[in-house]
Amino acid sequence: MTRATASRSTFWGVVPDGPPGLDAEIVVKAPFASGRIDLALYVARLESWADALVQCG
DSSP: OOOOOOEEEEEEEEEESSEEEEEEEEEEEEEEEEEEEEEEHHHHHHHHHHHHHHHHH
């Protein structure tokens, strides 16, 4: 398995008018892919992603 690390993470602040979360940007640069994604990091989603990763091992 090839892994990439985020080369930059930026947190812009609290997401306005929504559930508790942070407005964020993640930039990835790797030999096989590069790009950026804007996303909202909501507590409930982060908890469910963490649970899924634990189940994957």
